Amino acid sequence: MSEEKILDIRDLDITFQTTAGAVHAIRDVNIDLYRGETVAIVGESGSGKSVTMRAAMGILAKNAVINHGNIEFRYCHDDGTAEKVDILTKDKKWIRRHINGKRIAMIFQDPMTSLDPTMQIGRQIMEGMIWHYHTPKKEAYRKAVQLLDEVGIENAEKCMKAYPHQLSGGMRQRVVIAIALACNPDLLICDEPTTALDVTIQAKIIELIRRVQKERGLSVVYITHDLGVVAKVADYVNVMYAGKIVEKGKSNEIFYDPRHPYTWGLLSAMPDLDTDDDRLCTIPGSPPNLLHEKAGDAFAPRNVYALAIDDKLDPPMFQITDSHCAATWLLDPRAPRVEMPTELKRKIERMKKEAEQYGGEL
Template sequence: MEKEKILSIRDLSISFKTSSGRVNAIRGVDLDLYRGETLAIVGESGSGKSVTMKAAMGILSNNGEVNSGSINFTYYRDGEKVEVDILKLTKKEMRKRINGKRIAMIFQDPMTSLNPTMTIGAQIVEGMIWHYKTPKKEAYKRAIELLELVGINDAEKRIKNYPHQLSGGMRQRVVIAIALACNPDLLICDEPTTALDVTIQAKILELIKDIQKKMNISVIYITHDLGVVAKVADYVSVMYAGKIVEKGTVDEVFYDPRHPYTWGLLSAMPDLETKDDKLYTIPGTPPNLASEVKGDPFAPRNIYALNIDNRLEPPMFKITDTHYAATWLLHEKAPKVEMPVELRNRIDRMLKEAHQDAK
């Protein structure tokens, strides 16, 4: 059975006006997501992960400008297939047709996502009443069901609580309930477990995974935590300096990473068996996107950089039908460079831990 594409981003470029000039934050991003599957977008802070997804929700800040590209989203209305280019919709149309209703977002800090002056019940039913004109009594009944779905006990009592009366883990569960209230087709999770302790993190990830199966929704994770990616994703897109530099299935990107930046991210993962007290960090800093980027933007930080990296930006080289990477090391005339053995061993240990946690 052929998979159905739910989100397709093509040649997306976004810039921001700042006091230092125009910053080209997103530079020609291509990205696909299929119905019922999970995509993880990974990279350092400032690589463009959140900006790309905010564009997909039409919530870019006022100083942000889309310079080119398309964001095609597919959903069903009364059994009929509907395809829209989100970039062509007005903010009013986005609020009415898409945001909260078809695409919902979970942010990393539940306290900034919840209104401290409203009960959690009132916040859960708000979207149902706004989008579907659901009667208040019916909406509250659904809200109780959602709280139970996300694992909150005594839902009928808790629905009257205010956010400050709940723990961090419970608040994040409420945020998930709000996101699910209108049965969205796509759930975007922007670092959904960053503000939570490790034990609660695992429970929230398992919860999202379980809900995804029950509701057959597509999920996008925005994260810098590759441990999370190994546990939840079907596909991975690695971003650097506003571009996707490697993409593939989670097994391809983890077991057979080809871009030196991906090697660096994987090397920076904490490892329980590492005897050295120091954590690996990628040397240098990302390029200033307010200036023109010549060649491969990762070249100054890449110990494997070739002369051509300083002159020409590499294209996406095909490794398999699903695996691509933008590095000149994949050119047929490039010297053969293997991933460091130490990194290979660390990746194997990390994936073994992730698979054990999944069981």
């Protein structure tokens, strides 16, 4: 990994205007991404993970209002000259021409909705190369076949002529990855890339993305609620709740030394064969309705460790190490000392032992 930062999201704040009222979906989000690095954004559905990265791609819905913030993206032109742009200041036409697909590509969670059912696979892969680089059709065809080989599709020539409905779920997702890689982007955003697939295919797709990232030196952002996936792929983790990042740190810090009660809940809810409990832990209650913002910490109604101040003031980010911080009043020096649940402690010990067994990696 290099020290070159390619994506810098600062104080991003987004509201959606709906018929029911204003939904404050993203609240002062900060994310850094360096070249060759993998960053994960985790949290329950509706926490703002996808909206944050759609903003980075400039593909937000028309009813989105950017209250404040900026999204700086750094890339190199074809001649090697460096460029730095604030995505939020550019119009959709410019973003479509210079960013979407060409420099930032996205793998969506359901390949059937991101593939055109009326168009052959080959044409869908060639389309980006022809649009962005005016690649001659013969060359685009040859590159498309190479890409299908690269993502592990056997008999690539035959697949070029197939339609999406003729392929299995795993093959469709491989095609979506091939399309995302067609223009050699700098940044790959994986939005729940394995949700619609069975477990064995999930592992193969994750391994494929890791291999391609290594070979091409890509930066990757994973959007997921599956902490099992995060443990395998991420260098850094951002935990989101109700549109705000509540904890961030290196993968080891989040998994082995979590400090926010919401992160405790997410980790406790991970299935574990060796647990003493006969049932899965769950986080009580439901995610908040962002139409009705409450004072204080949005997680307080579901937090069994909530303090009186949680209902009055939203906690700031408390620094734990240089790379690890969490937004919970439990980290305030004046707060009573609260330990993480005993069963979670045991689970973390088991995770550490398992990691040591497989060579010290998480």
